[in-house]
Amino acid sequence: MKIINPFNKDKDKDKAQLWEMLVERDSLAFANQDWEMVKDDFVVDHFMGIHGNFESNPDLWKISFPNLELYKAEWLKQAKEFANENWIEKPIDILIKVTYLDYIEISGNKALLHKKFSGFAEKINGEKVPFCWQTIYRCVKVNERWKISGFTGYLPLNVTTKGFVEYPTKTSPTRSSQHITAGPYSPVLKVNTSNIVVISGQASIDNDGNILGDNIEEQTELTLRNCQKQLLTGGASFNDVFKVNVYIKDIKNWDRFNVIYKKYFDDPKPVRTAVETGLIEGLLVEIEMWAAVKN
Structure with missing residues (x-):
């Protein structure tokens, strides 16, 4: 699948850079289980990742990644599991297909981004795996480069649901x-x-x-x-x-x-x-x- 940045690099440099970091580079790295591709995309000091447990109630959110090393370990674990599945499509094509990042708010050298996962992927055995959650990233600009300072992830895509795909309608x-x-x-x-x-x-x-x-x-x-x-x-x-x-x-x-x-x-x-x-x-x-x- 052809990867196309929706933001113009000349007219909207900051948003284009953020999209490239959080969609293109992160997806390519995850699909290839290559942390080296993204290791410089984080602010190590004071990094914190919150796991939303696919719940809309903040009381149920947990600090699952109080430091970057813990997040790196989980990221690599999930990347390996994802790559080892018998998907019909290429892993990178699946990630690009289900990933959406259109809402980016920038204030000075700080940015808030809503990265959404919506869709499904099919395995060779016919099993269909849903993607239906979102992550809110906090980013900061350091020496003209945007980096991730933390996130609140694994949130339901729709706050009225538990976050997993259902077909009630x-x-x-x-x-x-x-x-x-x-x-x-x-x-x-x-x-x-x-x-x-x-x-x-x-x-x-x-x-x-x-x-x-x-x-x-x-x-x-x-x-x-x-x-x-x-x-x-x-x-x-x-x-x-x-x-x-x-x-x-x-x-x-x-x-x-x-x-x-x-x-x-x-x-x-x-x-x-x-x-x-x-x-x-x-x-x-x-x-x-x-x-x-x-x-």
């Missing part, structure tokens, strides 16, 4: 069926919801309005990431999506589109409508979604 009727040539979608869904989150059509466009991606695979990945980013602002994720509309420029790219699309949705997959249509020059696909969430 949509079910597929047991008697529903579809033709054998159907793609990765459900023919029928029953939706139980308190709130509906609707996002406008998203495309492979960055914050500065630039169209990214040279082919249907790259544009589909980036478009879906933009969809997830918008869903997360409304307290939803791909797991909550029940309806998808796809607008594709060339229907000949349909099979290639589906290869990427199905990696982002677990069962029951959303119902879906797709049409071939004209799009803004340079765009190959546009996607809009409806999601159901409970209070």
Whole structure:
């Protein structure tokens, strides 16, 4: 998977540097079990890591990493376990797919970042592993370089839940069926919801309005990431999506589109409508979604 920094290095140098540290470099290091890649990204003195235990109640949070050495040991342990799983996708592709870092607040030489993990990965045996939590990082700028001074992690993605993926809002009727040539979608869904989150059509466009991606695979990945980013602002994720509309420029790219699309949705997959249509020059696909969430 192509790694693209959503922040412009010329116009938004600080945010671009923070994203590179906490998403690109951290993911590459974790996937390769290589602490050396990230060892200089921390402020050793006064470092503290808090484990949220996937609970929204702060009374249940614990200082699990009072120093960097303890965090390093846990980081390496988790990296080894992750690398040894029999994933269908490459570990680095999984990490980039499920990691989102769009909210960054900077005040002087201090920064607060919300890194979110949302999605799932599939093992060769068919087991699907959910990613559904967030970490809040505290960073400080030292000699023109941003470093991590601490974090509060393993927090539920949605403060109203325990943090693990569930599917309470949509079910597929047991008697529903579809033709054998159907793609990765459900023919029928029953939706139980308190709130509906609707996002406008998203495309492979960055914050500065630039169209990214040279082919249907790259544009589909980036478009879906933009969809997830918008869903997360409304307290939803791909797991909550029940309806998808796809607008594709060339229907000949349909099979290639589906290869990427199905990696982002677990069962029951959303119902879906797709049409071939004209799009803004340079765009190959546009996607809009409806999601159901409970209070």
